[in-house]
Amino acid sequence: MKTRTSILLGSLSAALVALALTSPRVVAADKVDPVADAKAFQNFFFQKFPNVKHEDFVNGPYSMNEDMKRQWQEKEEFPPYEFALDAGKEMFATPFKNGKTYADCFPNGGIGIRQNYPYFDEREGKVVTLELALNRCREANGEAPYSYVKDEMASLTAYMAFTSRGKPMDIKIPDDPRALAAFENGKRYFYTRRGQMNFSCAGCHVQSPGERIRAETLAPALGILNAMPIYRSEWSGMGTTSRRFVTCNSQTRAVPLEPQADEYRDVEYFLSYVANGLPISGPGARP
Amino acid sequence: MASSIRVRATANGDITEVQALIQHPMDTGFVKDAKGELIPAHYIQQLKFECNGKDVFVADWGTAVSKDPYVKFSFKGAKKGDDLKVSWTDNKGASDTTTAKIS
Numbered sequence: 098m099k100t101r102t103s104i105l106l107g108s109l110s111a112a113l114v115a116l117a118l119t120s121p122r123v124v125a126a127d128k129v130d131p132v133a134d135a136k137a138f139q140n141f142f143f144q145k146f147p148n149v150k151h152e153d154f155v156n157g158p159y160s161m162n163e164d165m166k167r168q169w170q171e172k173e174e175f176p177p178y179e180f181a182l183d184a185g186k187e188m189f190a191t192p193f194k195n196g197k198t199y200a201d202c203f204p205n206g207g208i209g210i211r212q213n214y215p216y217f218d219e220r221e222g223k224v225v226t227l228e229l230a231l232n233r234c235r236e237a238n239g240e241a242p243y244s245y246v247k248d249e250m251a252s253l254t255a256y257m258a259f260t261s262r263g264k265p266m267d268i269k270i271p272d273d274p275r276a277l278a279a280f281e282n283g284k285r286y287f288y289t290r291r292g293q294m295n296f297s298c299a300g301c302h303v304q305s306p307g308e309r310i311r312a313e314t315l316a317p318a319l320g321i322l323n324a325m326p327i328y329r330s331e332w333s334g335m336g337t338t339s340r341r342f343v344t345c346n347s348q349t350r351a352v353p354l355e356p357q358a359d360e361y362r363d364v365e366y367f368l369s370y371v372a373n374g375l376p377i378s379g380p381g382a383r384p
Numbered sequence: 385m386a387s388s389i390r391v392r393a394t395a396n397g398d399i400t401e402v403q404a405l406i407q408h409p410m411d412t413g414f415v416k417d418a419k420g421e422l423i424p425a426h427y428i429q430q431l432k433f434e435c436n437g438k439d440v441f442v443a444d445w446g447t448a449v450s451k452d453p454y455v456k457f458s459f460k461g462a463k464k465g466d467d468l469k470v471s472w473t474d475n476k477g478a479s480d481t482t483t484a485k486i487s
Contacts, residue, residue, distance in 0.1 A: 174403070175390070175392065177452065177454075179390060179405065180390075180405075333451045333452070
């Protein structure tokens, strides 16, 4: 009995030593490396589409198809998001009942800051999107929150994006394991297949940009959020990033999450980070 | 409230090119809302562009025109600085008017 125990102990400690020896290597291979991920992500698109200018990826399907691009450029002379933009500008300047404005809630008065959203809030330990920050601003000032998907929210973000046009996306990942975990979680969501049709986000927007899915031309995932919010002719109205995620999920017959669910915030964080350096082009117009 | 009409008119020689965007729901009367109730028809019946006291473009519309309609056309006989008056009336009796200078 005694010998058996010691043999057992001996093999256990040997196993522990072996584990201790191999584990640093395992950790290194699994380490979350957003910088390398972003580089690999961007290079994939640059190599797949060598003729597309890098800053043109933010124009979605129009970067993939010359004919669509010409039609869009004509449309941009009189863009369909113009009413939303004007409404957003007016809303942004109108004070709340307590006399404060949106400008009081944001750095630089909310002007030209779209490229810094979403950001990782180290106090909360979660990703905070622009829509979330806007509704928190409303609630902090005693106003009812807006719907996350369209109308007022889309108008406000349209105006904020417009004041940031051309500025390169600049998402930071702080040195915080929770921020890296959020990035990794977003990445996982992006590449995971789901729904009755077994689609992942990547299946369409990484493997097949420029291809058609029914009548639509698929947009590249690189820079896809730089154009948000968008006027979609299919919706005959404006929609936010949340609306896009929800409809993407339901079109592939997956169960959509609640707008601004943790996974959506993480996938927005991931997609925005890998588009760092590409210009903000929102508000956009899409077929 | 801001005007429901956006218009831009540019003269190039004898030809004036006009683009207009109008904010209007253009409900057909066949669509149901979230509660399952029909949204009553609400659409622009007439859209009119006038220049120097003359109608240059008159459209009699029905429900088949899209929401927030966009119109583009060109006409002869106006010059830079002339006024272009745009007006619409809908089936509920509402209307809006705006005047733009041809540039």
